[in-house]
Amino acid sequence: KHFNPHVAIGVGGYASGPLLYMAARMGVACLIQEQNSFAGLTNKILGRKVQKICVAFDGMEKFFPKEKIIKTGNPVREEAVRTEGLKNEALSFFGLKPGNPTLLIVGGSQGAKSINKAVQACIHQLEKLGINIIWQTGKYFYEEAKKSAEAFPSDRVKVYDFINRMNLAYALADLIVSRAGASTVSELCLIGKPAILIPLPTAAEDHQAMNAMSLVNENAAIMIRDHELPERLFSEIESLLADKDKRNQLSVNISRLALPDAAAVIAKEVLQLAKMHSSA
Numbered sequence: 515k516h517f518n519p520h521v522a523i524g525v526g527g528y529a530s531g532p533l534l535y536m537a538a539r540m541g542v543a544c545l546i547q548e549q550n551s552f553a554g555l556t557n558k559i560l561g562r563k564v565q566k567i568c569v570a571f572d573g574m575e576k577f578f579p580k581e582k583i584i585k586t587g588n589p590v591r592e593e594a595v596r597t598e599g600l601k602n603e604a605l606s607f608f609g610l611k612p613g614n615p616t617l618l619i620v621g622g623s624q625g626a627k628s629i630n631k632a633v634q635a636c637i638h639q640l641e642k643l644g645i646n647i648i649w650q651t652g653k654y655f656y657e658e659a660k661k662s663a664e665a666f667p668s669d670r671v672k673v674y675d676f677i678n679r680m681n682l683a684y685a686l687a688d689l690i691v692s693r694a695g696a697s698t699v700s701e702l703c704l705i706g707k708p709a710i711l712i713p714l715p716t717a718a719e720d721h722q723a724m725n726a727m728s729l730v731n732e733n734a735a736i737m738i739r740d741h742e743l744p745e746r747l748f749s750e751i752e753s754l755l756a757d758k759d760k761r762n763q764l765s766v767n768i769s770r771l772a773l774p775d776a777a778a779v780i781a782k783e784v785l786q787l788a789k790m791h792s793s794a
Contacts, residue, residue, distance in 0.1 A: 520788035521545060524560060531556040538563040543787040547780060549588050549696035552724035553577035565787060568780050570700060570773070571728050586780050587773025588700040595704040597685035604682035608648060611669045615755055616646040618687035620677070626693055629712055630655040632743035633691075634662045637671075639748050643755060647671045648683055689754055689761065691747070694726040694737075700776070702735070706769035708761040710750055715740040734767035 522537035524530030524546040538544050544564035548557045551571035561567055561578040568586040575583060605612055617640065621629045630651050633640070640647060647670065651659040656675035663671045677683050684690075684705045692698055694711040702709050711729065713722035729735035736754070738746050754761055773779075 520791045543791040550721040551728045552721040587776035589777035594680045600685035604686040610646040614646045615688040616686045619691045620650045632747045636748040694722040703772040708764035710736045
């Protein structure tokens with residue numbers, strides 16, 4: 515009431531629900547952004563009240579009024595996806611052996627226990643493939659993973675609790691194993707690297723699986739369910755690293771899904787709403 519905004523923006527968290535609901539009732543122009551391919555409950559409720567809905571995936575009309583939807587993509591950190599010409603710098607930064615294919619394993623900033631355990635179980639097999647490995651474990655599994663990697667040459671396997679220079683990790687990676695959060699999927703599309711996605715099984719309404727399937731349906735990624743990890747992870751990694759044509763096809767297809775100007779496009783929509791509100 516006191517601030518009297520031109521626009522209110524929600525990005526799907528529970529806290530945005532009551533605020534945007536009241537803003538809409540008071541005549542404030544409203545915009546929401548849905549990051550995932552399966553809309554969350556808050557955004558589904560708000561979709562009927564707001565003027566514009568920015569989405570990152572196709573097929574979102576099953577959740578929202580079609581006339582309100584704009585496909586913008588998800589904003590990502592520009593520095594994380596700036597990989598052009600950085601391979602040599604990345605080799606030096608990570609201290610890895612030149613000439614080997616590189617496997618990047620990430621489970622999000624906190625790590626992913628099931629992925630870490632599956633990697634730990636097959637790390638001896640992975641090392642025999644003659645590849646470099648960058649393994650981000652999260653802080654809780656870091657010490658255990660370091661012990662598992664001690665037997666291998668230090669210029670072949672690198673273990674980190676957190677990677678600060680993701681752009682260098684992405685620049686070096688020939689294959690990526692990752693969760694399927696919305697931001698991660700958007701980053702993978704922008705860097706155009708082949709990926710094996712393991713959706714977080716406890717994600718609300720299984721939205722990470724939906725995110726992963728949106729790529730799988732375009733032959734743009736491989737998906738392994740969390741419970742399939744022990745049986746499938748090594749064989750999928752081995753198969754993809756041995757099949758350059760398949761990796762290239764995945765790269766081409768995932769790159770086609772990239773939406774690089776998401777932040778600017780969303781900002782433009784917000785400003786247009788603000789203009790309409792101020793002239794009303």
